[in-house]
Amino acid sequence: MRIKTKLRLGVGLLFFMIVLLVALAVRQVHVIANDTENILVANYNSLDYSRNMMKELDKIEGEKQSFENFNRFLKLQNQNVTEIGEKELTQSLSEDAKAFQLQPENKSIASQIRKDLNDIMKINMDAIQRKSIVAKKTADSAIFWISITGLTCFMIAFTLLINLPSDIANPIKDLTESIRQIAAKNYSQRVNFETHDEFGNLAKSFNTMAGKLQEYSDSNLAKLMMEKKRIETLINNMQDPAIGLDDKNNILFANEEALKISGLKASDIIGKSASEVALSNDLVRSLLQHLISENTKKPQETLKIYADNKESYFEKQVVPILVLPTGEEEKKLIGSFIILRNVTAYKELDFAKTNFIAMVSHEFKTPIASMKMSLQLLENDSIGNLNEEQKQLVSSIKDDAKRLLRTTGELLNITQVETGKTQLKIENCDPKTIIADAVEATKILTEQKNISLHLNLPEFLPEIAGDQEKTTWVVSNLISNAIRYSYENSTVVITAEAKGSFLEISVKDNGIGISPQYKNKIFDKYFRVPGAEKEGTGLGLAISKEFIEAQGGTISVESNLGFGSEFTIKLKTSIS
Numbered sequence: 001m002r003i004k005t006k007l008r009l010g011v012g013l014l015f016f017m018i019v020l021l022v023a024l025a026v027r028q029v030h031v032i033a034n035d036t037e038n039i040l041v042a043n044y045n046s047l048d049y050s051r052n053m054m055k056e057l058d059k060i061e062g063e064k065q066s067f068e069n070f071n072r073f074l075k076l077q078n079q080n081v082t083e084i085g086e087k088e089l090t091q092s093l094s095e096d097a098k099a100f101q102l103q104p105e106n107k108s109i110a111s112q113i114r115k116d117l118n119d120i121m122k123i124n125m126d127a128i129q130r131k132s133i134v135a136k137k138t139a140d141s142a143i144f145w146i147s148i149t150g151l152t153c154f155m156i157a158f159t160l161l162i163n164l165p166s167d168i169a170n171p172i173k174d175l176t177e178s179i180r181q182i183a184a185k186n187y188s189q190r191v192n193f194e195t196h197d198e199f200g201n202l203a204k205s206f207n208t209m210a211g212k213l214q215e216y217s218d219s220n221l222a223k224l225m226m227e228k229k230r231i232e233t234l235i236n237n238m239q240d241p242a243i244g245l246d247d248k249n250n251i252l253f254a255n256e257e258a259l260k261i262s263g264l265k266a267s268d269i270i271g272k273s274a275s276e277v278a279l280s281n282d283l284v285r286s287l288l289q290h291l292i293s294e295n296t297k298k299p300q301e302t303l304k305i306y307a308d309n310k311e312s313y314f315e316k317q318v319v320p321i322l323v324l325p326t327g328e329e330e331k332k333l334i335g336s337f338i339i340l341r342n343v344t345a346y347k348e349l350d351f352a353k354t355n356f357i358a359m360v361s362h363e364f365k366t367p368i369a370s371m372k373m374s375l376q377l378l379e380n381d382s383i384g385n386l387n388e389e390q391k392q393l394v395s396s397i398k399d400d401a402k403r404l405l406r407t408t409g410e411l412l413n414i415t416q417v418e419t420g421k422t423q424l425k426i427e428n429c430d431p432k433t434i435i436a437d438a439v440e441a442t443k444i445l446t447e448q449k450n451i452s453l454h455l456n457l458p459e460f461l462p463e464i465a466g467d468q469e470k471t472t473w474v475v476s477n478l479i480s481n482a483i484r485y486s487y488e489n490s491t492v493v494i495t496a497e498a499k500g501s502f503l504e505i506s507v508k509d510n511g512i513g514i515s516p517q518y519k520n521k522i523f524d525k526y527f528r529v530p531g532a533e534k535e536g537t538g539l540g541l542a543i544s545k546e547f548i549e550a551q552g553g554t555i556s557v558e559s560n561l562g563f564g565s566e567f568t569i570k571l572k573t574s575i576s
Contacts, residue, residue: 014160017153025146031138043124043131046086049077050121057113060104067101077120083127089119175206182210211326241314241340243287247333249274258340261305261312287316287338302343314340368408371401424550428574429468431461431496431503438475439494442483451483456495463574464503466551471571474544474555475505478567481540482509485565502553503573508566514559522557544569 056070074097081087093116100109174191181189189210191203232253235242241258245251251269259266262283269277269284278285286303303314317339322331375398377383379391386394439453446453464471482492486509493508514522514529521527525542548555548569559565 011160014153014156017149017156021146021149021153024149025142029142032135032142043082043128045080046077046082046124047121047128049073049080050117050124053077054114054117057110057117061110064104067097070097083123086120086123089116089123092116093120171203175202178206178210208326208328215326238339240342243338243340244335245274245338246335251277252335261340303340312342312344315343316340368401368404372398375401424467424470426465426467426551428463429466429471431464431505432457434468434472434475435494435496435505437472438479441472441476442479445480445483449483449486450489451486452489452491453479454491454493456493458497461496462498462503464571465574466553466571467547470547471551471569474547474569475507477540477544478507478569481567482507482511482565485509485511487511498573499570501573502570504568504570506566506568508564510564513561513563513565514557515561519557519559523555 053070053073056065056067056073059065060067060070074094077090078094081090093113096109096113096116100106100113103109178189178191190207235244235253235255238255238257241261242253242255243251243258244253250271250273252271254262254264254266254269259269262269262281264277264281274284274287278287283305303316305312305314319337319339320333321335321337323334324331375394378386378394435455435457439455442453445451479492479494486492490510495504495506495508497504518527518529522529523541523545525539527542528538545555548571551571553569553571555567555569557565557567
């Protein structure tokens with residue numbers, strides 16, 4: 001419970017009891033006052049009037065005075081009749097007084113008047129005694145209830161007096177002692193409050209402060225400076241450019257390699273905002289653009305920078321710097337570290353490899369074509385008849401030549417893709433014709449494995465805007481892969497469906513499928529699933545991906561190991 005709530009409840013309850021006590025006392029006093037007033041106003045006045053009439057009667061008998069004062073007090077008595085029987089006695093007194101006025105010398109009437117006055121006084125005296133007893137009972141009741149209420153207030157006040165100050169003072173005392181320990185540089189001191197009130201929050205904040213002070217105390221400034229110089233030396237001796245940014249993209253450091261390729265001095269870049277430096281430096285501007293693209297999960301290209309008197313290529317790696325502040329639960333981003341890895345040598349090797357493959361593949365096509373022509377001549381009966389063994393050899397050489405020609409074509413395609421020289425002939429194409437040509441191209445492979453091709457094509461399909469030859473090659477490659485990785489006597493399903501402004505063509509098999517760990521790698525160049533015994537170069541899917549994406553489409557795969565795979569290409573429909 002919060003301290004403020006405790007104070008409100010305690011003080012509020014005490015205030016309520018005090019108000020209740022005051023109200024009860026006022027009420028009881030008011031009741032006693034009413035009882036006392038009844039005695040004073042009613043009975044006391046009757047006694048006073050009777051006593052005065054008795055005096056006036058003595059004066060009338062002794063001094064022969066008039067009846068004027070007697071009659072005045074008698075009139076007041078007639079107006080102050082309050083007790084039972086007092087009215088009759090007062091009437092009798094009035095009659096006797098009248099008779100006495102007519103016969104002032106009659107002593108018996110005077111005696112009767114005195115008797116009437118004594119009777120009236122006796123009735124009022126009895127009433128006073130009776131009302132005094134009632135008033136006493138009222139006073140005793142008032143004392144009882146006021147005592148009970150006062151005792152309850154005392155108990156509540158005593159409880160608050162004992163507990164509330166300790167509830168407030170003891171944590172403050174512990175906290176004060178802990179602060180003294182902290183002031184004495186005992187930063188291991190902690191405050192442990194089990195409560196969840198303000199003191200609990202204060203203890204948590206205090207412990208966080210003590211932890212940070214201990215962390216600061218444990219760190220030696222000289223040691224920190226030495227470590228700082230060591231890190232600076234390490235960064236400056238890196239062969240790759242490196243730039244450090246804080247959480248607001250202010251440049252904290254840049255090593256010598258970064259300064260060299262940017263053409264800037266340390267004074268021009270250190271401590272300044274990266275956006276400010278980017279206004280006058282292309283490299284920093286490119287880094288910021290790539291930083292934005294990384295934050296938005298967009299793919300980034302290799303940076304091409306003029307360095308070492310030639311065009312150099314760099315791959316950027318951004319390392320976010322996350323720390324967990326003492327006493328907190330979530331990591332906080334305090335900056336980022338950008339490394340530009342020089343991949344110029346690898347790029348040059350890749351260019352050389354691509355050029356070599358392109359040259360070799362191009363040179364291979366001519367002798368392979370000659371080999372195919374020679375094989376056709378050998379199969380011609382006009383040249384001469386071949387025996388069965390020779391025919392098998394020719395057939396085997398022919399298959400190898402086809403495989404070599406297909407591999408050479410794939411290598412040429414991939415070199416075109418890598419060099420950016422892929423030429424597309426975008427035109428309106430009939431998807432049914434593309435699928436039919438692809439099926440025809442895989443007819444022999446289908447027959448060899450006794451695979452059934454099932455076409456699931458609607459009656460009408462919109463034309464697509466694409467390169468018919470390369471799209472046919474992609475579909476044919478997908479069908480060939482489905483056949484290769486399917487079991488004999490199984491079925492491969494080819495489906496085409498228009499969805500919005502796109503046309504989807506999917507090839508589904510019931511083969512061995514692809515393990516989830518390799519699904520994101522199968523479109524990489526030269527990648528083949530480990531353990532696969534099927535033939536192939538690992539280029540078909542990579543080329544297919546490049547061809548489809550070059551036409552503004554996408555290619556994807558859904559596969560479960562042991563349940564087959566389904567490859568889907570999506571191309572834009574033609575605009576009529």
